[in-house]
Amino acid sequence: MEGKQSRRVALTATMVKEQLSIARIPVIGATGKIVKFAPNAEQKRYVVFDAHRDAPVGFGVAVNRTSMSYILQRRVGARVMKATIGNCRDIPLAKAREDAKAALEAMRNTGRTPAEAREVSKGEIHVASMTVAECIALYRKHLVERAQPAKDSSLRGLEQALRRLGRPGVDLANQKVGDLVTEKRILEAFDTLARGKRALVTGTKRANPDTKAYERPTITTAELTFRWASRAVDYCMTRERRIAANAGRAPSLQTNPFQVLRDEGRYRTKKQLEEHYEATGARNPLQLRDGSLGRFLEALWEKRKVPNHRTACDYLFLTLLWGTRRGEAAPLRWRHRITKEEASVCSWVDLEAGWVSFFDTKNGTTHTLPLAPAARRILVLREEASQEAASPWVFPARSSKATQGHYLDSKAILEGLKKNGGIQELRTHDLRRTFATVAEEMTSYAVVKRLLNHRDLRDVTGRYSRVDEDRLLEELTRVESAMLRSAPYVAVAALPV
Template identity: 30%
Template sequence: MQRKHVMKFSLTMPFIKNLSIDQRPVGIDSQGQIIYEANPAEAPYIVYDSAQEAPVGFGVKVAGKKTFILRRKVDGKSMLAKVGDVADFMVGGKSPLPRAREVAAGLAIVMKETGKNPVVEQRMRRVNDITLGQAFDFYKRHLATRAVKPASDSTLKAHDVDVRKFAGYGWLRKKVCELSIDEISEKFVEEVKTHPSAKERAFRHAITCVNWYIQKEKLAARSEQRDPRLTSNPFEVLVLDRMFRTPAQLELLRQENQVRNPLRPSTTLGPFLEVAWGKRRYNDNETAVDFLILQLLLGCRKSEHGATQWGEQLTPEQRLKTSHVMLDCPEYGAYIFFYQTKNGLNHRLPLGPIAVELLRRRQALCAEAFVAGESTSLTRKFVFPARSKFCKTGHYSDSTYILNVIREDAEIPKLTNHDLRRSFGTMMVTLDVPENIYARFFNHKRPIVTDLYTKPEWRLLREWIERIEKNIISTAPNIYNSLSPAGWPVLAAPEPFVSKRIVRLGRPPKMRNEVQATMVA
């Protein structure tokens, strides 16, 4: 095969400017003038630089546009790298050719040291650069599959909610490295004007996801003996610039906005319980009211006790991995067991006599419903069975509607499900419960925590839960007199609460209004 002719000239900018695709230089005549020949096919060509100050292999490629290039052979492999467009080097008018030669010399050093084409490697890095959407996806997969405390469904849903916010910004397809810190800061300031807590959580979650990927990428790069594709997190600018609210600021806002409203033993706790107990007799509200009262007596989260099952229907092996209630346990007595709570730990609590009596009545109600054919094999195993046979989970979970009805009838301005847990904490503070007992009841995570207790420890917990329970229930004499064991003194009680509300249609008010509006339309 005939070797292709290599064109080499001492390049100057006037010479480069004079080059065109329709003709190409082929030599120099006796008078030192450059000889050109026609290039009718307009085939691209390269003119190499023979100047002493030019790195070997440096030249200019003439095609649709003129481009500085560098060709080098390293370890028998020929590599062609683009140095840059001639037009770009001419911007500013300051020595474009010397600057191009300098850049080419730097590329030549990299080629020799690594044996790789730096331009190609950079292009591949850009192709492989992770997008924000990919960072979210990778972290979600990590959350769901990690061996230690895999994420719950609610955690994964919260993750998806945060991701949708960034989808609204059009950022999911953007490379993380292309997101500027100014862009992130400006968007954060704009977004936190509305729903600041949700927006702060979303941006904090983005920091967590990207940081996790960076650490993972560092390990992968070290293993593959390459540079990491991502080394810094642009979202960290929000931490650096202290743009997130501090815990002290948040606590002040909660107080100003009355976000946390536990029931007070001397004012609102009694009326709440009296109204709740009065509501229990109407509209099949037993399950909903018992759900709220037990949450108040145990200080648990609504997500924890809603799925509890009757322990008598479980095998010993099933009880190890299922939230359940045992009313007659030879080892512990009456107790409730929560499997893998919010902090990932199991949580076992003794039950006081009031809670035990309430649960025995629940057992009777559940048995009657099953015999009457009002429940299924799925729902009968739950302490709080779903009202509908078509419920997928089989258990009751959302007490928002009945809680709001009770709150309004008890004339309590604000109250949430989590405020019932806070109410339990308020009673513990009132009774000066020791800090270690307080932490046990609230299941606060500590370095060494177990749901197994010695007999003295369990006895102490039972003494305190009975004392707390009695002080809570004694604020409502009607419920106290109904559930208290034989031998407890009877309290003077007011007339039982009687609801004056019209029987509801079976839907929460918001949903009912939407249905009625649709029917009118």
């Protein structure tokens, strides 16, 4: 009974510090003074409200088992609001009364308790006063915590952009976004980065001594870097607009200052990009007609005869036969060596069912393909050779101490294959372009799109057409056969008898 009753008395400092206790409950007489103390056998929390003329109505002391706190409990509009003013040991009684008055005024003005106001303050952002680095950090947090987290490659790209923005001559990372509204700094920084050239880290040397990459301006790097910065600021501005609208204030910025790069034509158009790719030889699919695909396959098969190179060669061979993106085939596991739960969150090969599944690809979907004859044969050979080790990886790393556990980088072996095959330029992604080039000659647009796992929500026709499994295997087998026929010796060796 006593535990739930509230009581009202003119509090004094002595009363707060020496008389009130969880062990006993004050009994207030008709004159508004304490007449005695009753035992608090159950040690229930109770509140003594302050009747002093300097105290706002609803101010008092809450006596708890472990501490005593000044509180304020008051109806504001249709709602009863509660606020903790502070610990009785830390704040003098007179100051607590003044703090309670200020808290009451704030609750009346904002319609929030101090705790609610602090919570809003945690999420409150003013983009104009944030640095570019702070915007990128907040954007990165969003990319990691959203329902579909960003891929590691995207996060690495964002981190690289931040490092470039902090370079001497660029110096934007620690600049406040609000200080960039004149836009001159952004334009100058972009031009500085775009005119620059690649530099080697001290103590390293070029992987390919013949590459021309170090002689070309890094305009692509500048575009990627500043697009990341622009997206980060856009995200923060959108978030601030929501918060500002609910708080009844104007956002600190009206326009993203990085928009000037697009408005002033610093980013290249699609036509300019295509011309750039053509001039720099950035896209180099191997061709059936000029013999480059055949020479590559012959060089690959010869290199495959060396046991130490077999994993790398099989990886490149299957990347070509499947037309996968760089890195999609590398983390494949054997389906029969992993659990059902693991199979739902990783890439795998199922020899018994005749399917390969690539988990969480670039467009966020899982991509599946049937196993055509040559691909199946290579996988069967790999599975038989790995039975003793019982590794879950289709392409295990050479070292058992490798962090990722599977094969990763094909740059070095690709350089050797280029030289042996008499091929001028070739990147791992060019194998996917090679697959697409051959497939485009062999089958329909809908099948090519399905084989490459290309999805475009604006393509209405693509949403209507469906490629059934039997036809998919038939067409994939035709594409595989067409590529292998460019190197008859490899076709005989790779295709099952």
